[in-house]
Amino acid sequence: MINRVLVTGGAGFLGSHLCDRLIAGGDDVLCVDNFFTGDKRNVVQLSGNPRFELMRHDVTFPLYVEVNRIFNLACPASPIHYQFDPVQTTKTSVHGAINMLGLAKRVKARILQASTSEVYGDPEVHPQPEGYWGKVNPIGIRSCYDEGKRCAETLFFDYYRQHRLEIKVVRIFNTYGPRMHPNDGRVVSNFIVQALKGEDITIYGDGQQSRSFCYVDDLIEVMLRMMDSSTDFTGPVNIGNPGEFTMLELAERVLKLAASKSRLVFAPLPSDDPKQRQPDISLARDRLGWRPKVALEDGLKETIAYFRNLISA
Numbered sequence: 151m152i153n154r155v156l157v158t159g160g161a162g163f164l165g166s167h168l169c170d171r172l173i174a175g176g177d178d179v180l181c182v183d184n185f186f187t188g189d190k191r192n193v194v195q196l197s198g199n200p201r202f203e204l205m206r207h208d209v210t211f212p213l214y215v216e217v218n219r220i221f222n223l224a225c226p227a228s229p230i231h232y233q234f235d236p237v238q239t240t241k242t243s244v245h246g247a248i249n250m251l252g253l254a255k256r257v258k259a260r261i262l263q264a265s266t267s268e269v270y271g272d273p274e275v276h277p278q279p280e281g282y283w284g285k286v287n288p289i290g291i292r293s294c295y296d297e298g299k300r301c302a303e304t305l306f307f308d309y310y311r312q313h314r315l316e317i318k319v320v321r322i323f324n325t326y327g328p329r330m331h332p333n334d335g336r337v338v339s340n341f342i343v344q345a346l347k348g349e350d351i352t353i354y355g356d357g358q359q360s361r362s363f364c365y366v367d368d369l370i371e372v373m374l375r376m377m378d379s380s381t382d383f384t385g386p387v388n389i390g391n392p393g394e395f396t397m398l399e400l401a402e403r404v405l406k407l408a409a410s411k412s413r414l415v416f417a418p419l420p421s422d423d424p425k426q427r428q429p430d431i432s433l434a435r436d437r438l439g440w441r442p443k444v445a446l447e448d449g450l451k452e453t454i455a456y457f458r459n460l461i462s463a
């Protein structure tokens with residue numbers, strides 16, 4: 151059966167890789183994006199394919215289309231972008247979820263929500279299992295994103311309980327790879343662009359805070375597996391790579407792989423910046439038979455090659 155798949159946020163970093171994989175798998179894809187952080191160039195390779203359609207639309211407004219699967223990814227994901235217009239960020243998560251759930255209800259589509267490790271806030275439990283409820287500041291500068299995503303999860307589970315929708319919720323941990331926005335302020339893109347331009351590498355705080363980085367191909371694979379999983383498996387399920395590195399370690403690896411002579415400089419730590427983060431992926435391993443395969447070193451090489459091209463273009 152050919153699926154008719156809606157991908158919201160499909161012109162963004164993760165969304166565009168997802169569209170590529172869905173098209174390669176033979177599905178019909180409707181990519182919806184308001185191009186706030188996404189870019190038509192991310193999906194230019196698909197234009198002209200009769201199974202691919204690109205639509206400019208903001209998910210905070212209702213959308214009437216006929217599909218049988220929905221991947222809801224629309225939402226700026228990096229702090230500088232989601233803090234640019236925080237009210238719009240909450241609206242995108244909350245009104246966007248209501249509209250996409252309303253759509254899924256009307257057309258009886260299966261719907262997957264791209265949630266985030268940020269629902270755990272600055273966690274007191276390490277690594278984070280899905281059963282941990284998190285430690286989130288409700289009124290801080292990250293709250294528009296964290297609480298917006300938490301409310302979206304609530305809506306997904308209430309539509310599931312109240313309207314028996316087929317829902318899937320994935321909590322995505324830090325992911326990197328080609329087509330990340332070069333100016334989105336995220337650590338991997340920042341460090342690589344700085345290293346390639348010979349600019350100072352900006353370490354926030356003392357650089358001892360840690361993150362776990364997943365390469366985009368691994369992440370898209372598990373999102374597809376989740377969408378195909380049995381109806382009774384709703385999640386939430388953590389997806390990410392448990393390999394954990396401090397920001398100092400990441401900087402050193404990027405410098406080496408990019409053969410860069412950039413210096414490390416230290417800048418203030420943003421408020422509410424989590425000290426450590428690592429997914430517990432036992433559930434994804436048990437239920438989806440998945441584990442990430444791409445080592446940080448290999449993923450960084452691909453990402454550096456992408457940014458090298460972009461910068462020289």
Ligand code: NAD
Binds near residue numbers: 225
């Ligand atoms: P991205 O910014 O590249 O993609 C988001 C896309 O959504 C962009 O194309 C943007 O233009 C679009 N968008 C934003 N607001 C919209 C609106 N109101 N209507 C329609 N489109 C809108 O970010 P990404 O890294 O690809 O993230 C995709 C999803 O995955 C997001 O929901 C994000 O919260 C989630 N996520 C990503 C990561 C990560 O490390 N990349 C981690 C956790 C969660």
Ligand code: UDP
Binds near residue numbers: 211
């Ligand atoms: N909605 C949409 N597309 C549809 C069906 C619904 O965008 O195909 C929106 C609709 O505008 C509504 C929201 O989804 O505001 C929630 O729909 P639901 O049917 O759950 O609630 P209600 O319409 O009763 O508020």
Ligand code: UDP
Binds near residue numbers: 337355397419
């Ligand atoms: N960070 C950094 N230098 C930068 C950008 C980010 O040291 O130029 C740090 C940031 O303070 C955080 C970590 O890298 O501790 C990851 O930041 P990112 O914004 O990529 O992801 P998130 O904080 O949402 O996990």
